[in-house]
Amino acid sequence: MFSFILRRLGVMALTMLCLSMVVFYFVNLEPNLKKLATFQTETRSSDAEKESWLARNGYRDGFFTQYGRWIGVVQKQPVIDPNTGQIAPRFRYCDESPVPVYSGVLQGDFGCSTAYRTTVNSRMPQALKATGILMFWVMIVMVPIALLIGVLAGMREGSKLDRSLSVASIASTATPEYVSGVIFVVLFASGFKYMADTYSFWPANFYFNGSAATAITQGISFYNFTLPVLTMAVYGIGYIARMTRASMAEVMTAQYIRTARLKGLSFRTVVIRHALRNALIAPFTVIMLQFPWLLTGVVIAESIFNYKGFGYMLVAAASNNDIDLVLSCGLVAVILVLVTQLISDIGYAFLNPRIRVS
Amino acid sequence: MENLGFFGVVFGIVARLWPVWIGLVLVYLLVWAYKPRLGLFGQLFNGWIGTVGVSICLFWVFAAMFADIIAPFGTRTQIAIMKNAVPGSVEADSAMAFLLGGDHLARDVFSRVMYGCRVVLLIAPAATMIAFIVGITLGLPAGYFGGKIDAALSFLANLVLAFPVILLFYLLVTPGIMETWPPYIMGGSLFLVPIIFFSVMFYTRFASAPRKLAIYLTATIAIGLWAWLNLMSSDLFIEKLNSVGLGWFGSMLQWSPFNMFGIETNELNIFVAVVFASSPGVFRIVRGLVLDVKTRDYIAAAQTRGESPWYIMLWETLPNARGPLIVDACLRIGYTTILLGTLGFFGLGMGPESPDWGTMIKDGSQTAQLRLYYWQGVAPAIALMSLVLGLNLLADTLREESLRD
Numbered sequence: 001m002f003s004f005i006l007r008r009l010g011v012m013a014l015t016m017l018c019l020s021m022v023v024f025y026f027v028n029l030e031p032n033l034k035k036l037a038t039f040q041t042e043t044r045s046s047d048a049e050k051e052s053w054l055a056r057n058g059y060r061d062g063f064f065t066q067y068g069r070w071i072g073v074v075q076k077q078p079v080i081d082p083n084t085g086q087i088a089p090r091f092r093y094c095d096e097s098p099v100p101v102y103s104g105v106l107q108g109d110f111g112c113s114t115a116y117r118t119t120v121n122s123r124m125p126q127a128l129k130a131t132g133i134l135m136f137w138v139m140i141v142m143v144p145i146a147l148l149i150g151v152l153a154g155m156r157e158g159s160k161l162d163r164s165l166s167v168a169s170i171a172s173t174a175t176p177e178y179v180s181g182v183i184f185v186v187l188f189a190s191g192f193k194y195m196a197d198t199y200s201f202w203p204a205n206f207y208f209n210g211s212a213a214t215a216i217t218q219g220i221s222f223y224n225f226t227l228p229v230l231t232m233a234v235y236g237i238g239y240i241a242r243m244t245r246a247s248m249a250e251v252m253t254a255q256y257i258r259t260a261r262l263k264g265l266s267f268r269t270v271v272i273r274h275a276l277r278n279a280l281i282a283p284f285t286v287i288m289l290q291f292p293w294l295l296t297g298v299v300i301a302e303s304i305f306n307y308k309g310f311g312y313m314l315v316a317a318a319s320n321n322d323i324d325l326v327l328s329c330g331l332v333a334v335i336l337v338l339v340t341q342l343i344s345d346i347g348y349a350f351l352n353p354r355i356r357v358s
Numbered sequence: 359m360e361n362l363g364f365f366g367v368v369f370g371i372v373a374r375l376w377p378v379w380i381g382l383v384l385v386y387l388l389v390w391a392y393k394p395r396l397g398l399f400g401q402l403f404n405g406w407i408g409t410v411g412v413s414i415c416l417f418w419v420f421a422a423m424f425a426d427i428i429a430p431f432g433t434r435t436q437i438a439i440m441k442n443a444v445p446g447s448v449e450a451d452s453a454m455a456f457l458l459g460g461d462h463l464a465r466d467v468f469s470r471v472m473y474g475c476r477v478v479l480l481i482a483p484a485a486t487m488i489a490f491i492v493g494i495t496l497g498l499p500a501g502y503f504g505g506k507i508d509a510a511l512s513f514l515a516n517l518v519l520a521f522p523v524i525l526l527f528y529l530l531v532t533p534g535i536m537e538t539w540p541p542y543i544m545g546g547s548l549f550l551v552p553i554i555f556f557s558v559m560f561y562t563r564f565a566s567a568p569r570k571l572a573i574y575l576t577a578t579i580a581i582g583l584w585a586w587l588n589l590m591s592s593d594l595f596i597e598k599l600n601s602v603g604l605g606w607f608g609s610m611l612q613w614s615p616f617n618m619f620g621i622e623t624n625e626l627n628i629f630v631a632v633v634f635a636s637s638p639g640v641f642r643i644v645r646g647l648v649l650d651v652k653t654r655d656y657i658a659a660a661q662t663r664g665e666s667p668w669y670i671m672l673w674e675t676l677p678n679a680r681g682p683l684i685v686d687a688c689l690r691i692g693y694t695t696i697l698l699g700t701l702g703f704f705g706l707g708m709g710p711e712s713p714d715w716g717t718m719i720k721d722g723s724q725t726a727q728l729r730l731y732y733w734q735g736v737a738p739a740i741a742l743m744s745l746v747l748g749l750n751l752l753a754d755t756l757r758e759e760s761l762r763d
Contacts, residue, residue: 031534318528
């Protein structure tokens with residue numbers, strides 16, 4: 001087991017290295033650098049000035065030098081303004097060390113965000129926290145509902161209940177976040193508000209907020225958090241439910257279930273005491289692997305509902321050509337994906353005694 | 359402004375869609391008449407889930423085919439007075455109604471939704487097909503040979519799978535990237551894979567019949583290269599070639615036979631990003647299927663006969679793995695549709711005027727639009743959802759039918 005985890009960690013590190021290099025290459029492509037230089041120098045500066053800005057700040061060094069600097073295995077040199085001879089930091093809103101230092105991701109320095117005009121380190125934690133809260137509530141809503149649907153559908157394969165629940169879960173996998181988001185806002189925010197304003201029988205405050213912006217400033221409530229959580233949960237429910245159903249249906253045909261039934265146990269007892277435990281091993285992997293999927297959902301949901309978390313930041317970074325922030329977001333996302341993969345593998349081995357990882 | 363009212367809108371839409379209904383009725387009649395001879399396609403109509411799935415898919419296929427007849431207005435026709443018009447508002451000059459209202463640029467939402475399915479149904483199946491060929495070409499050797507090849511290819515696939523889709527899109531489908539080499543190199547190599555795939559396929563099959571082999575290979579390579587050159591002949595790529603002294607290649611691309619159809623650079627980007635995002639999934643499925651099929655007796659028999667590995671992979675293994683692959687293809691077209699919508703929603707790749715559903719949802723989901731003019735976002739959202747639902751239902755029925763025999 002130990003050597004398995006060690007090997008997986010090795011592959012993980014290699015994957016991370018490769019992916020970060022790819023992202024680094026793409027964010028540092030020529031058009032992006034040009035835009036950055038135009039933005040950082042005077043708007044009307046000549047091409048030569050832009051070029052000298054890029055060269056001075058190390059964007060014209062070799063790929064591996066730049067990448068090493070970002071990682072923190074190559075020293076960062078202080079930038080000297082050729083006109084004044086003074087130290088001029090790359091971006092004026094982030095301080096830089098006056099002496100050469102190793103300062104990169106390994107040292108915990110994620111660089112400087114040009115979109116937010118501050119260091120990445122000062123923005124990342126709060127964005128991650130906001131998204132963590134959202135993800136937590138999505139999981140709380142999504143997993144029990146999905147497991148319940150899956151178990152109910154799978155316990156009597158081919159029954160009416162199974163048919164209708166299966167169609168419902170298929171429909172849910174066909175509803176991406178930008179579809180459900182739009183429909184939910186129209187129905188539960190605008191529609192309910194219209195009902196509350198127009199009709200007296202409708203409870204006065206029974207409608208939801210189509211924006212989750214207040215969730216960060218005033219704390220989360222049913223009013224501002226229901227719709228984003230629901231939007232993200234819907235797309236995931238169908239997938240987990242179908243996996244659970246398949247797993248449950250397989251378990252229900254097993255010999256030991258028949259034995260338990262023949263022993264005279266009630267259907268209820270058989271399902272709850274005998275089938276459920278074995279049927280829930282497979283969905284565990286699926287649920288863990290949902291995290292990377294949720295990542296795309298987070299970006300969409302946070303854009304629709306104006307919730308300033310990680311996804312919102314990623315969009316702001318990518319559309320504002322914010323090189324360091326895109327790199328950091330990419331790194332965080334990749335780490336999340338790899339860690340969940342690792343946990344799902346290890347967890348699966350623990351849950352299923354038939355699998356022994358060597 | 360005159361308004362048709364709710365029933366007027368419903369009848370108006372049903373009436374405008376007449377070519378679709380005729381098409382659907384024709385298909386039903388044909389299926390009813392020839393059902394025993396239709397095999398799997400006929401069996402799809404056994405249950406109501408399958409019937410609904412096929413009907414939704416066919417509905418959108420016919421809508422895409424006859425979009426010119428169905429849509430009362432063009433995708434860019436702006437009639438200033440109809441800005442944010444309510445569904446059913448009648449436009450005075452042409453006496454035609456904006457059945458699903460007008461959008462924030464005073465264009466007809468109904469017409470744009472109908473033209474939008476054309477965009478989706480052109481790109482999604484084609485991208486899925488290329489992704490499948492790429493996934494199969496890499497998945498077959500990984501599963502069949504195993505060992506180092508498998509380890510290397512699986513690592514590559516996992517690499518792409520660990521990449522968040524949304525970041526991939528932001529990196530690959532930005533306007534700036536069209537000035538650089540990566541999209542052309544990636545697009546060029548992805549489009550080459552089908553040519554290689556079919557060449558190897560015919561080569562392994564007809565190696566002992568040189569005349570047949572010559573005909574098949576020449577045809578494959580000629581058609582393949584012709585299509586490849588056509589696809590690559592975008593203006594930006596030619597400019598790029600000229601700048602590095604490959605002007606002769608650029609002028610060859612401009613030559614009229616190679617300029618008959620083509621895709622713009624932003625479409626190439628979308629294509630590359632979507633294929634890139636979905637082929638590792640196909641790779642995994644194919645690899646798993648090959649690992650299973652490899653243990654069968656007919657594979658052992660072929661190995662004993664001394665067939666070449668690629669013959670066994672392409673002509674013995676692949677046909678026997680087709681069932682799950684067809685099911686996955688249906689699901690994957692749906693997933694690609696969702697990916698295209700995501701691209702549109704973030705304003706990546708598609709032009710701002712483009713009538714695709716994702717872009718329409720993006721425009722309609724601005725807070726003010728959603729609160730006051732909900733139809734602008736809801737109409738394309740329901741259209742996209744229904745198409746994906748149809749494909750998923752179709753896939754589900756296919757899976758059930760294939761499990762039955």
